[in-house]
Structure formats: C-alpha cells, structure tokens
Amino acid sequence: MELKVIHAIKSNPLLYSYLRVNSSWYSVLNRDSSRLKDMEKEARHYYKMTFPDKIERFTNQMEMISTFMDVLR
Numbered sequence: 001m002e003l004k005v006i007h008a009i010k011s012n013p014l015l016y017s018y019l020r021v022n023s024s025w026y027s028v029l030n031r032d033s034s035r036l037k038d039m040e041k042e043a044r045h046y047y048k049m050t051f052p053d054k055i056e057r058f059t060n061q062m063e064m065i066s067t068f069m070d071v072l073r
Helices: 005-013 011-020 024-031 034-045 052-073
Strands: none
Touching: 005 011, 005 034, 011 024, 011 034, 024 034
C-alpha cells in the first residue's frame, strides 16, 4: 500500500475503524490505491454519515421532541 494512503487512513479515525471492520479493503487498496475515495464513500454509508442520513436523524429527533411536548400538554 502506498505511504500516502496509509497516512490518509491513519489520520482519519472513521476510515481506520472502517478498514478494521471490513478488512477486504486491504487487498483492494494494495492493488489500486486510487480506490481510497470509494472506501471513504462506503465508510460514510456504513456509519450513516451521509447528508440524507443526517437529515433523517434530525427529523426523527424533531418528531420525538414534538411527541414529548404533546405528552406534556
């Protein structure tokens, strides 16, 4: 694996933990280090850190607060 790829992985805790969970990426990155961006995308989907996931989480929190406020009335 290229040194810059190793440095990018170790400097990003999200990528580092994703790589530990999905070890198949070791061989993929050894063959083609340009696939690092693909791994980043998959890691964001895996940990639900995409923009739609954040919006959904916010919406769910707002619904929970609304329900709580209705109960208090």
